[in-house]
Amino acid sequence: MKVTANGIQIEVEDSGGExxxxxLLIMGLGMQLIAWPGEFIQTLVDSGFRVIRHDNRDIGLSEGFDEAGTGSVIWQSVRQRLGLPVRCAYSLQDMADDALGVLDALGVGRAHVIGASMGGMIAQRLAASAPGRMASLVSIMSSSGARNLPGPRADVAAALLRRPASRTEAALVEHGLGFSRLISSPAFARDERAQxxxxxxxxxxxxxxxxxxxxxxxxxxxNGRADLLSKIASPSLVLHGEADLLVPIACGKDTARRIPGARxxxxxxxxxxxxxxxxxxxxxxxVPFLKTAENRS
Structure with missing residues (x-):
């Protein structure tokens, strides 16, 4: 369903009942709400929670910003390395305000917020800017955004910006598979067909x-999120893969270090x-973290 959040149209799925x-689940870069695995959602529902997820702006079925164009990622990355402002159509704070708007539209006063990758960054901003609306924060495979942290391995960074061979479905699927192979979890079996x-x-x-x-x-x-993390007052859990080649584990450790009392x-x-x-x-x-946080509220 569509809701009006922060003045734009956001696609939302709501599971578990009032x-x-x-x-509130917030997904990462370019990922739609359907990227949250069904077993993840079902376990949270079976544990007694109402689970809300949404397409971030400009992705999936939510409102787009095509009129803003894209500009040059390469040139903006140069500006970032030089410490110059990066020009963008909207900010992660705008996306955090979208998430808050989803809660407003559904009449939700407080929520446990779980964000993955870029979604973790958005969740961190939400926790810092709207502390009264946060029951807890879970940041998964994300980063504080501090300037001294390591970035993706070189081949992973290159693959992130590489264009597919064509726009046929077969070419786009193969392109997506190639990137997912690079960042997949090496200790666990991979189902290529399912992916x-x-x-x-x-x-x-x-x-x-x-x-x-x-x-x-x-x-x-x-570039200013790292300094905001000390303002987060909600119970916080930071989870990160030790074999993450896109967002190295140092990024997760730094996130937890900056959030008071984070685990x-x-x-x-x-x-x-x-x-x-x-x-x-x-x-x-x-699940145990959420239940403990809920019992404290």
């Missing part, structure tokens, strides 16, 4: 590469993806 404590099916499903729902570029620029422009858990063999065995491990940490 009268339960709420979890291909998930990529195809997402493409058929929405294909918006320009939106991905604008989100990349929003991440690059977000950090490194996951051996986890990369930058959510295969079923990783989901199971994450839930073993997340």
């Amino acid at each position: 009268g339960r404590p709420v979890i 291909a099916d998930r990529i195809a499903q997402a493409l058929r729902r929405a294909y918006r590469p320009a939106g991905v570029v604008r989100q990349i620029l929003a991440i690059a422009a977000d 950090f858990v490194g996951i051996p063999g986890m990369g930058h993806d959510l295969p079923p065995p990783v989901i199971e491990i994450l839930l073993e940490h997340i």
Whole structure:
């Protein structure tokens, strides 16, 4: 369903029913709400929670910003390395305000907020800017954005910006598979067919590469978030894969270090993806954490 949030149209899925404590899920760069694995959502619902997820702006079925164009990612990355402002169509704070607007539209006063990758960055901004609306924060495979942190491995960074061979579905699926292989969790078996099916499903729902570029620029422009993390007052859990080649584990450790009282858990063999065995491990940490935070509120 569509809701008006922060003045724009945002696509939302709502599971578990009213009268339960709420979890808001925020997905990462270029990923749609369907990227949250079904078993993850179902376990949270079975644990007594109402689970709300949405397409971030410019992705999936939410409102786009094509009129803003994209500009040059390469030139803006040069500006970022030089410490100059990065020009972007919108900010991660705008996206945090979108998430807050989703809660407003659904009449939710407080929520546990779980963000993955870029979604973790958005969740951190939400926690810092609207502390009264946060029951807890879970930041998964994300970063504080501090300037001294390591970036993606060189081949992963190059693959992130590489264009597909064509815009046929077959070429786009193969392009997506190639990138997912690079960042997958090396300690856990990979189901190529299932991954291909998930990529195809997402493409058929929405294909918006320009939106991905604008989100990349929003991440690059977000150079002040690290200093805000000390303002987060909610119970916070930071989870990160020890084999993450896109957002190295140092980024997660720095996030936890900057959030007062945050708990950090490194996951051996986890990369930058959510295969079923990783989901199971994450839930073993997340569900007890959420229940403890809920009992304290």
